[in-house]
Amino acid sequence: MIVYILRRIGQSLVALAAMAILVFIGVYAIGNPVDILINPEANQAEIAATTARLGLDKPLWEQFARFVAHLFQGDLGTSFVYGRPATEIILQRLPATMELALTALVLSLVIGVPLGVYAGLKPDSIGGRSVMAASILGFSLPNFWQGLLMILIFAVLLGWLPAGGRGETVELLGIRVSFLTVDGLRHMILPALNLALFKMSLVIRLTRANTREVCLQEYIKFARAKGLSSTRIVLVHILKNIMIPVVTILGLELGSMIAFAIVTETVFAWPGMGKLLIDSINLLDRPVIVAYLMLTVVIIVTINLIVDLLYSALDPRVRLSQVKS
Amino acid sequence: MTALLSIKDLRTYFFTDDGVVKAVDGVSFSLARGQILGLVGESGSGKSVTGFSLLGLVDPPGRVVGGSIRFDGKDLLTGGEPALRALRGKRIAMIFQDPMMTLNPVLRIDTQMIETVLAHDNVSRTEALKRARDALVMVGISSPDERLQSYPHQFSGGMRQRVAIAIAMLHKPDLIIADEPTTALDVTIQAQILAEVQKLCAETGTALIWITHDLAIVSGLADRLAVMYAGRVVEEGETARVIERPLHPYTKGLIASVPQGKTRGARLQQISGMPPSLRNLPKGCAFRPRCSRADEACLEEPALEEKLPDRKTRCFHPWSLDDARDTRRQAPSKDGMAETTT
Amino acid sequence: MSDDAFISGLAPIAAAKPVSIDTPLRRIVRGFFEDRLAVFGLAIFIAIVLVAIFAPLIAPQNPYDLAQLDVLDGGLPPGSASMSGGGIYYLGTDEQGRDMLSAILYGLRISLLVATVSLAFAIVIGVTAGTTAAYFGGKVDSLIMRVVDLQLSFPAILIALILLALWGRGVDKVIIALVIVQWAYYARTVRSSAIVEARKDYIEAAHCLALSHSRIMFHHLLPNCLPPLIVVATVQIAQAIALEATLSFLGAGVPITEPSLGLLIANGYNYLLSGRYWVSLFPGVALVVTIVAINLVGDRLRDVFNPRLQK
Numbered sequence: 001m002i003v004y005i006l007r008r009i010g011q012s013l014v015a016l017a018a019m020a021i022l023v024f025i026g027v028y029a030i031g032n033p034v035d036i037l038i039n040p041e042a043n044q045a046e047i048a049a050t051t052a053r054l055g056l057d058k059p060l061w062e063q064f065a066r067f068v069a070h071l072f073q074g075d076l077g078t079s080f081v082y083g084r085p086a087t088e089i090i091l092q093r094l095p096a097t098m099e100l101a102l103t104a105l106v107l108s109l110v111i112g113v114p115l116g117v118y119a120g121l122k123p124d125s126i127g128g129r130s131v132m133a134a135s136i137l138g139f140s141l142p143n144f145w146q147g148l149l150m151i152l153i154f155a156v157l158l159g160w161l162p163a164g165g166r167g168e169t170v171e172l173l174g175i176r177v178s179f180l181t182v183d184g185l186r187h188m189i190l191p192a193l194n195l196a197l198f199k200m201s202l203v204i205r206l207t208r209a210n211t212r213e214v215c216l217q218e219y220i221k222f223a224r225a226k227g228l229s230s231t232r233i234v235l236v237h238i239l240k241n242i243m244i245p246v247v248t249i250l251g252l253e254l255g256s257m258i259a260f261a262i263v264t265e266t267v268f269a270w271p272g273m274g275k276l277l278i279d280s281i282n283l284l285d286r287p288v289i290v291a292y293l294m295l296t297v298v299i300i301v302t303i304n305l306i307v308d309l310l311y312s313a314l315d316p317r318v319r320l321s322q323v324k325s
Numbered sequence: 326m327t328a329l330l331s332i333k334d335l336r337t338y339f340f341t342d343d344g345v346v347k348a349v350d351g352v353s354f355s356l357a358r359g360q361i362l363g364l365v366g367e368s369g370s371g372k373s374v375t376g377f378s379l380l381g382l383v384d385p386p387g388r389v390v391g392g393s394i395r396f397d398g399k400d401l402l403t404g405g406e407p408a409l410r411a412l413r414g415k416r417i418a419m420i421f422q423d424p425m426m427t428l429n430p431v432l433r434i435d436t437q438m439i440e441t442v443l444a445h446d447n448v449s450r451t452e453a454l455k456r457a458r459d460a461l462v463m464v465g466i467s468s469p470d471e472r473l474q475s476y477p478h479q480f481s482g483g484m485r486q487r488v489a490i491a492i493a494m495l496h497k498p499d500l501i502i503a504d505e506p507t508t509a510l511d512v513t514i515q516a517q518i519l520a521e522v523q524k525l526c527a528e529t530g531t532a533l534i535w536i537t538h539d540l541a542i543v544s545g546l547a548d549r550l551a552v553m554y555a556g557r558v559v560e561e562g563e564t565a566r567v568i569e570r571p572l573h574p575y576t577k578g579l580i581a582s583v584p585q586g587k588t589r590g591a592r593l594q595q596i597s598g599m600p601p602s603l604r605n606l607p608k609g610c611a612f613r614p615r616c617s618r619a620d621e622a623c624l625e626e627p628a629l630e631e632k633l634p635d636r637k638t639r640c641f642h643p644w645s646l647d648d649a650r651d652t653r654r655q656a657p658s659k660d661g662m663a664e665t666t667t
Numbered sequence: 668m669s670d671d672a673f674i675s676g677l678a679p680i681a682a683a684k685p686v687s688i689d690t691p692l693r694r695i696v697r698g699f700f701e702d703r704l705a706v707f708g709l710a711i712f713i714a715i716v717l718v719a720i721f722a723p724l725i726a727p728q729n730p731y732d733l734a735q736l737d738v739l740d741g742g743l744p745p746g747s748a749s750m751s752g753g754g755i756y757y758l759g760t761d762e763q764g765r766d767m768l769s770a771i772l773y774g775l776r777i778s779l780l781v782a783t784v785s786l787a788f789a790i791v792i793g794v795t796a797g798t799t800a801a802y803f804g805g806k807v808d809s810l811i812m813r814v815v816d817l818q819l820s821f822p823a824i825l826i827a828l829i830l831l832a833l834w835g836r837g838v839d840k841v842i843i844a845l846v847i848v849q850w851a852y853y854a855r856t857v858r859s860s861a862i863v864e865a866r867k868d869y870i871e872a873a874h875c876l877a878l879s880h881s882r883i884m885f886h887h888l889l890p891n892c893l894p895p896l897i898v899v900a901t902v903q904i905a906q907a908i909a910l911e912a913t914l915s916f917l918g919a920g921v922p923i924t925e926p927s928l929g930l931l932i933a934n935g936y937n938y939l940l941s942g943r944y945w946v947s948l949f950p951g952v953a954l955v956v957t958i959v960a961i962n963l964v965g966d967r968l969r970d971v972f973n974p975r976l977q978k
Contacts, residue, residue, distance in 0.1 A: 015817055026833060140962045142909040142929075144916045145951045148936065152944055163940060218426035224382055225421075226441045226492060227414030236440070240431050259822035263913055267936075278917055281832040289832045296825060304820055 005309060012305045019297045023290060024067050076294055077287030081280070086291035090273050094295075096166060097265070097272030099177055101257040103188060104195035109250060112200040116207025117234065117242070123212060131204060138201030143260055147194040147267035154190060162187050164269035191268040195261060199253055206249060210242035244311070251307030255300035328395075329499060329532050330379075331355040335392035337371075337378045346603045348374040348387065350556035353629055353637075356549070358499065361526065361533040363543030363564065365579065366553035367600050372536045373422075375553070376502045379534075380417060381409040397499065415445040418493035422505040424485035428477035434488060435473040441495050460491035464521060483514035487521070494525060500532045507542065519546060541583050544568050552576045555601055555611035558629060562636040572632055572643035574616045610640070618642040698971035708963025715957050719775040726769035727754050731924070745945050759945040761934065767945060770931055771953045777927040778954070781838060782907040785845035790900060792846065793853025798884045798892075800854070801861035812858065815851040823848040823910060831919040841920050845907055856899045860892040894972040901965035905958045912954055928954040 058066075070076065076086050115135075119128040138146075155163035167187030169176040179185055214220060215238065223237050224230075262274035269275065273292060280288040337349035349371040356362050366372045377383050379394060379401065394401040396417065401409060413419075421427040429437060438457035439450060446453075454473070461469035464487040477485055486506060493501050503522065507515040523546055526533045535543055543550065543564070550567045552560040552575065560573040571577040578596035598615040601607055607614050609624040616623070622641045629639045700706055718725060745759040745767075758767035800811040818826070827844040834840045864870065865888060873883045912929030914920035916936075921927045926934070928950045935947025 015820065018817055019821075026830075136962060136966070137959070140905060140909075140958045141955055142912050142916075142958070144913055144929075145932065145955060148932065148939065148947060148951065152939060152948070156940060156942065156944070218421055218423060219429040221377075221382060221384075222419070222421055222427040222489070223429065225380055225413055225419040227410055227412070227444045228440060229410065229444065232440065232444070236436075237429050237432070241429070244431070255820075256822035256825075259825035262824070262828065263917065266917055277828070277832075278919075281828075281917075281919055286833070289829065293825075293829050297821070300821060 004312065008305060008308055012301050015301050016298065019301075020068065020071060020294070023293060024064055071294070076291035079280075079285055079288050081283050081285045081288075086287040087295070089288060090276065090291055090295055093271065093273040093276050095176060096270060097258060097261050097274060099179065100188070100191055100195060100264070100270060100272060101254065101261055103179065103192040104199065105250065105254055105257060107192055107196035108199040108203050109246075111196070112203030113207050113239075113243075113246065116204040117211050117238065119204065120208040120211025120215065121234070123208070128208075132208065135201040135204040138197045139205070143194065143198055143263045144267050146197055147191075147264060150190050150194055151267070161190055163190075164267075166271050191264050191270050194267065195257060195264045198260065199250065199257065202253065203246060203250060206246055207242055210245060211238055214238050214241045248307060248311045251310070252304055254307075255296075255303045258296060258299060328355040329358045329360075329397060330534075331393075331395045332375075332379075333393045333395075335375065335378060335389065335394060337374050337383055337387055337389045339387040341386055344604050347556050347606070348603060349378060351629070352392070352551075352553065352556070352558050354549075354551040354558055354561050356500070356532050356534065359526070359530045359532055360549065361523075361535060361547045363540075363547030363550045364534055364536045364553065365538065365540055365543060365550060367538055369600055369603065370553040371556040371603075372538075372553050373504050376419065376504050376534065376536055379502060380413050380419060381406065382413075382419075411445070414441055414493075414498075415496045416498050417500045417502065418496070418498040420486070420489050420493050420501060420503040420506045423509045424482050424489055424506075425509070427489050428485055430477055432476075433473070434475055434477065438473070438488075438492055438495065441492050445496055456495060457491075460495050461488070463494060463525065464488075464491045466491070482510055483518065486510060486514075486518055490518070490522060490525070494529070494531075497529050498531060500534065501526070502534045502536070504536045505538070506535075508537070508539075515542075540568075540579050552579065555606060556603060557611065557639060558637075559612065559640065560636075560638045561629070562633075566636065570644070572636060572638040573612075573640045574618055574642075574644070575612050576638075577644060578615075695971050699967055702967045702970075705963050705967030708960040708967075711956065711960040712964060715775065715960065716779065718772060719779050722769075722772035722776050726766075726772045728766050728769045730765045730770040730773055744943075745949075758949045759943075761946045762938070767949050770926070771928070771950050774926055774928040774931050774950055775953060775957070777838070777921060777925055778908055778911060778929070778957070781841055781845065781911045781921070781927065782904055785842045785849065785907055786900065786904050788842070788846040789849035789903070790853050790896075793850040794857050794889065794896070796850065797854040797857030798861050798889055801858045801865050802880065802884050802888060804862075804865075808858075811854065815854050815858075818848075818851045819855065823906075824913060827910060827914055828917065828919055831914060836918075836920065836922045838921050838925055841911055841914060844914075845910065848910070849903055849907065852899055852903055853896065856895050857889075857892050860895050861888050864888055864891045898965065898969045898972055901961060901968055905961040905965065908954070908961075909958055 074087050078084065079086050079089055082089055115131045119131040122128040151163045154161045165187055167181065167183040167185075169181065169184055171177075177184070179188060220233060220237060223233050228237075258274075261270075261272060262277055264270065265272045265274035266278045273295075277289065277292045280286075280292070332355065333353050335349055335352040336347070339346040339348055352371070352375050354362065354364075364372045364375065374383065374387070378389050379396075381389075381401065383389060389402060392402075396412070399408075401412070428434070435454060435457060438460065439453040442448065442453035442456050443450075448456075457473060458469045461472060466472055466484065466487055472480075472488075477488075480488065490506075501522075506522070507518050510518065519542065522533065522535075525531065535547060537543055547564050550560070550562065550564045551558050552567075552573065554573075554575050560567060560571065560576045562572075567576065568580060571580055575596070582595050596615060601611055601614070609626050610616070610619065613619040613623045620642070625641075627639045627641050629637050631637050632640075632643050723729070758771065760766055761770070796811050796815075800808040827848050830844045830847065831840060834844075870883065870887060873887050878887075911920060911927060912932070915927050915929030916933040918933065921930055923930070931950035932947050932954070935943070935945075935950065938944075938946050
């Protein structure tokens with residue numbers, strides 16, 4: 001088990017290193033770093049000064065060493081727009097994004113699993129078919145388009161919910177959160193649902209397929225032959241079997257949730273780091289873009305690592321096979 | 326002798342997209358308390374579906390469409406799902422074929438045993454755990470406390486089947502349906518399990534239906550035999566007498582194809598042809614195309630009738646007493662029985 | 668044995684053959700057409716492709732010829748007649764007086780162009796990488812698959828967005844970005860089915876005939892890996908259309924001079940809150956219909972290709 005953990009951590013570090021090299025190549029070797037890292041509005045003297053300061057006149061390997069050294073210090077350059085370190089600006093926006101992503105993750109589980117189990121138990125019923133049809137829609141409609149429809153229906157036509165912004169926040173453990181105020185909640189419903197819909201469809205399909213698979217297993221028939229109630233069979237025997245793959249895949253999807261938050265945050269003007277990224281792209285604030293990329297890569301690699309380790313801790317079968325190997 | 330279980334003309338059909346499959350189409354037999362019945366037939370003869378029909382566990386598109394099942398005086402087919410569920414595991418238990426598949430892989434053994442106790446008896450968890458432990462001891466599992474905390478994958482096949490038997494015995498049921506419980510096991514384990522089940526049933530007075538394709542196994546175990554072919558019981562009677570003097574040509578063929586010490590060196594007989602497709606049964610007697618004794622009369626479907634005292638068969642031309650004297654040496658006509666080397 | 672006897676010996680077999688011709692392809696085509704919804708999806712998709720190809724002939728106006736636009740017609744709701752006596756704007760106009768129907772038809776062209784061109788390149792790269800990995804195995808395999816795994820562990824939208832953020836907008840750049848994020852799916856799919864095929868006897872037989880590596884890979888191995896590849900390609904083309912639309916919506920995709928559906932939606936987004944829903948809604952409907960139609964086809968293909976579901 002320890003060998004496995006160490007090997008898995010090693011893989012994550014390799015992934016991080018590979019991404020760092022790719023980013024370095026993208027910014028310094030292929031692109032013109034002067035364009036990317038120096039404010040386009042700077043004059044010749046400023047450009048020369050910054051080039052010297054950033055070491056852009058040095059050989060490539062020296063630049064790489066510098067890049068890595070800065071990376072370890074969390075220094076990814078200074079924003080052109082804000083004039084502050086890019087990392088600092090992004091970390092400031094991180095809580096809003098995490099709040100949105102986690103809420104969406106919970107939503108997709110809480111709504112998706114029951115619907116998926118239902119559709120799996122009764123695949124031919126009208127309800128089961130409708131759930132599947134809805135999930136196909138949720139799967140195929142582009143995220144931003146779903147968001148626009150939500151705004152059109154709930155904010156413009158019905159006027160029930162605000163179309164954008166974060167609303168009133170309160171401080172919890174030093175982090176500003178929305179979910180503790182009514183106004184914050186009202187602002188969060190649409191974006192969280194928007195972000196959740198795609199994953200919810202995924203959860204529904206996954207749960208349904210797994211439920212159908214598990215229902216055919218002999219141990220379910222044996223459980224029925226033991227005289228167990230159908231409630232117990234569904235809630236314990238089926239659910240416990242399907243939750244392992246569902247939670248694993250959803251855990252791995254948390255990373256993509258953060259990436260998809262870029263879209264949702266733009267549609268709903270949610271002040272998270274995704275919105276910041278798009279603003280930075282429009283303002284050509286490239287240090288922020290690079291910093292966003294590196295930070296997201298770290299988050300995703302870390303999440304994948306944690307989920308993998310949790311998975312092997314959860315499933316007794318995986319646990320055993322690893323002890324053996 | 327009052328019957329514990331009495332099945333009359335049971336019919337279970339599967340309504341598939343490609344037509345109706347009559348998996349069970351006229352099964353009748355009865356069973357007294359503490360008795361062991363061997364339900365014998367080839368794969369696809371409907372013996373497992375018969376077992377599932379008893380417990381109301383036939384999955385769609387299958388459905389029991391006719392006949393009656395009386396268990397201890399009550400009709401199981403009209404009682405509805407709640408009544409059946411109260412019976413399952415409590416008074417009628419079942420053991421499945423593949424022990425690798427019958428235990429839930431993600432639940433610990435104690436969970437799977439305790440839930441069975443609690444499904445029927447309102448006792449504390451401690452009490453349930455104690456019963457689970459006792460049951461494991463009863464089926465010969467050493468260090469039960471440790472075993473209770475394990476997951477199924479940590480057990481061998483034979484151990485798992487013992488656990489399944491322990492689960493079946495938790496409520497000391499009146500009847501256990503064992504669906505080929507030793508087929509998936511090694512031969513040595515098979516014998517152990519067989520002896521274990523026989524001993525338990527004798528001790529607790531539990532009746533047993535042992536479903537199998539292996540006549541050799543049940544002939545030493547069962548009090549009575551019911552032989553199934555193409556969804557129907559074709560012969561029923563006391564084991565020793567059926568083996569000694571089979572009435573139905575199919576039963577005779579089955580017995581002849583079991584190798585025995587005294588037939589060493591001789592060619593082993595087999596029944597020619599294949600079991601018919603249940604979608605497309607031959608007209609009349611289903612065994613007719615493979616039968617050496619068939620004639621025009623067999624184009625009608627024979628009924629299950631008592632041809633000798635306590636000996637029922639579904640055949641117009643049962644082997645008579647003198648025919649049946651020595652089934653082995655007398656070679657049947659060529660087209661009916663083929664020969665093969667072992 | 669004389670030739671005559673030899674031939675007459677074969678004759679009955681040859682004569683019997685035509686009776687039972689049921690090629691896998693026919694079975695799959697038949698299976699596909701058994702599902703009405705899938706056939707409907709296919710019909711819609713073909714119609715959309717035709718409309719996109721012939722957009723310049725069908726569209727009431729060329730939406731990017733400024734001479735044809737009339738500012739007086741700006742922001743008209745669907746069904747309005749032109750102020751200057753032109754035709755009727757069935758889907759309304761945007762604030763510059765551009766006919767939305769024409770804009771959508773031209774937008775479809777860009778969307779489908781980007782998706783299909785990137786699909787073609789991604790398939791070529793992915794299939795080559797996947798077959799190579801499966802065929803050679805060992806270090807080549809693990810190197811290629813490491814790269815694939817690494818890439819697939821990051822969301823496609825993130826990679827594409829960052830690339831475009833650094834490169835700037837452009838149809839060619841969007842296509843390259845889509846190729847980069849998509850090739851890995853094909854590589855993985857082809858590799859996993861090819862690795863099963865590569866162990867089979869007929870590949871061994873091909874080796875014994877001393878055929879070249881590339882001939883075995885592309886003439887013997889690849890055709891047997893096609894079914895999953897086709898299924899993934901259908902799913903991916905829908906994904907590519909959606910991804911391009913998203914990128915363009917975010918302002919990182921195609922340039923304003925060549926707007927795809929996604930960019931049209933983004934342009935209309937600003938007017939959504941003021942009630943001019945049509946500028947954003949109708950391009951979105953066109954996008955959604957396209958994607959759903961492809962997915963209907965893809966779902967059915969997956970079913971007919973899946974041996975587990977075949978009786």
